[in-house]
Amino acid sequence: MKIVVCVKQVPDSAAAIVVEDGKVNWGDAPIVINPWDEYAVEAALQLTEKYGGDVVALSMGGDKAKEALKHALAMGCSEAILINDPELAEMDASGAAKVLAAGIQKVGDVEMAIFGKQAIDNDTGVTPAMTARVLGWPMISLISAVENIADGSIKAKRFMEEGNQIFESKLPAVASIVKDYSDPRYPSFMGIRKASRAEIPNLTAGDLGISKPENKVKWFGVDNPPVRDITNEKIEGETPEEIAANLVSKIMEEKVL
Amino acid sequence: MAKILVFIDQYKGEAGMASWEALLAGKMLADKLGGGLSAVIVGSGVEALANTAFHYGAEEVFLADDVSLADYRAEAYALGLAKATEAADPEVVLFPTTTRGRELAAMLAIDTDSGVLVDATEMDVEDGAVVATRPIYAGKVIAKVKCEAKPQIITLRARAFGKPEADESLSGNITKLDGLMAEADIATKVLDTEMVEGGVSLTDANVIVSGGRGVSNNAGLEVPGDITDEKEIEIWKATQGFGLIQELADVLDAAVGASRAAVDANYISYAHQVGQTGKTVAPDLYIACGISGAIQHMAGMRSSKVLVAINKDGDAPVFKEARYGVVGDLFDVLPAITAEFKKQLGK
Incomplete structure (x- = not known):
């Protein structure tokens, strides 16, 4: 079974991000693999360990995106591919989905394309479902456990707001993975060494046989969120009861209950 | 048209x-x-x-x-x-x-x-x-x-x-x-559905009471003698802490939230996580208990109207963002707050 896992590089979630001169700036915070994508890589590896096959990590972006791919390789993916073409820069989610779909088709004979739930930079969370739609494959989102894969079909559990849905779906399919699936493994020493030596091929739009998809979403710019106008007030008292009485009276005055 | x-x-x-x-x-x-x-x-x-x-x-x-x-x-x-x-x-x-x-x-x-x-x-x-x-x-x-x-x-x-x-x-x-x-x-067949227990949804909640790593931080709590493993003691204490949070949440018809630290430490399930890798919430009242205020948590709840922070550590960053701050042990303060709300809300 061949699985493609799509990964993205993002600034670390602990980064203090500010907008300066109309651009998002994360200072010297490290660029890491999107935390959600680590679950996707882990799921892909576990599935091929159980059912056989290979995991190909796929990313799109400039040279920085190689870091995310190297992390995926160090975790155990057998191959990494970077779609790296200046012509494909600054794409919206629908454009990214069209390019990733072309990348997945280029890999060929893929039974599952697995994504993280969303990327923590743009927070759209729509690329997996868009990619599924472009490919014409079923979208099986927010998977927390896979029970079985056999005869071109997957039986798994997926998250919904109201509970979990146990379902069976035909493959190939696009899946997204949630945190409950399993903690992602740490890259092994051998894995890190292998990843650092790996040559990651760059694919261009031409290699994929596509031209740049037209952006549908126009950005007018980014800004810092409005400063919260807060007056800090410490609530004190001699006893917990006194503190509670003072605090509750203040909250009641806010008329939020 | x-x-x-x-x-x-x-x-x-x-x-x-x-x-x-x-x-x-x-x-x-x-x-x-x-x-x-x-x-x-x-x-x-x-x-x-x-x-x-x-x-x-x-x-x-x-x-x-x-x-x-x-x-x-x-x-x-x-x-x-x-x-x-x-x-x-x-x-x-x-x-x-x-x-x-x-x-x-x-x-x-x-x-x-x-x-x-x-x-x-x-x-x-x-x-x-x-x-x-x-x-x-x-x-x-x-x-x-x-x-x-x-x-x-x-x-x-x-x-x-x-x-x-x-x-x-x-x-x-x-x-x-x-x-x-x-x-x-249709390529997908649904075989079964497991419904989760009710409770107030975090994203729809008017009030959220959240717990962090600090919910297990109570040296005075008497641990039952049959629990000896260090991690089990920690989890047991956290369960007591989240129990107090749940009691307050019940009185306020609130949802229960948690920081990533609390979820990663297995104090509570991921469904409760608020923050950059959890849910983004915007309640009218957010009560943060034993939460230090890491950037990734604050990012997920900064749209809350009124933020109340309860923490032992008076230097915790959460106090800088809080309208009301209580420096104290949540194990002492939370039951008193729950009782006071019951009184003032006539519940």
Whole structure:
């Protein structure tokens, strides 16, 4: 079974991000693999360990995106591919989905394309479902456990707001993975060494046989969120009861209950 | 002609407040753009819900009602939605940012060769098009975006567009859609559904009481003698701490939240996590107990109206963002606060 896992590089979630001169700036915070994508890589590896096959990590972006791919390789993916073409820069989610779909088709004979739930930079969370739609494959989102894969079909559990849905779906399919699936493994020493030596091929739009998809979403710019106008007030008292009485009276005055 | 189409996210015939909020936001847009307000409902046996949509302001409901839509399957729902979009020919399609709403908006964008503006918190109209404000980097940055194709597809953050009110005197027309997917053509079969226990949803909650790593930090707590393992003792203490949080939440009809540190330490399930890799919330009142205030947590709750912080450590960063701060042990203070709320709220 061949699985493609799509990964993205993002600034670390602990980064203090500010907008300066109309651009998002994360200072010297490290660029890491999107935390959600680590679950996707882990799921892909576990599935091929159980059912056989290979995991190909796929990313799109400039040279920085190689870091995310190297992390995926160090975790155990057998191959990494970077779609790296200046012509494909600054794409919206629908454009990214069209390019990733072309990348997945280029890999060929893929039974599952697995994504993280969303990327923590743009927070759209729509690329997996868009990619599924472009490919014409079923979208099986927010998977927390896979029970079985056999005869071109997957039986798994997926998250919904109201509970979990146990379902069976035909493959190939696009899946997204949630945190409950399993903690992602740490890259092994051998894995890190292998990843650092790996040559990651760059694919261009031409290699994929596509031209740049037209952006549908126009950005007018980014800004810092409005400063919260807060007056800090410490609530004190001699006893917990006194503190509670003072605090509750203040909250009641806010008329939020 | 219908100008605004709103997707009503129903499950087993019930829709959450976020869908009615989307109708309210749709009404605002329809007034500005000078068009009508329609809703689309996809499901099985969901005609009764159309009346509720009318009460919340829809003038017309497109109904994709078929037994094949009893369980949520993305492809089958996406086709119902595409049929409604074709029939309504709207300028704008709005969704609540629920998991289904987000997914179907994405699929509709590909089906209609358009794009999607995700999780908008504000909408303005400029030159007949919607300019949406949406938080990125979990709210550390805000972006202004516009969808330059038709329909403009936008998902709306819960609690960001006002409180809808039903008017039971309102009614409207129902248009039933056909050409839906036959069961045999749907690649996914639902075998079973495990419902989670009730409780207040974090994203819809008016009040959230949250716990962090500090909920296990009580040296004075007497641990039962049969628990000796260090990690088990920690978890046992955390369970007591979250028990106190739950009691306060019950009195306030609040949802229970948690920091990533508490979830990573296995104090509580991931479903409760608030922050950049959890849920983004915007309650009127957020009570943070034993939460230090890491950037990634604060990013997920910075839209809360009133933030109360309770922490032993008076230097914890959470106090800088808090309207009211209590420096103290949550094990002492929380029961007293719960008792005081009961008294003042007459519960």
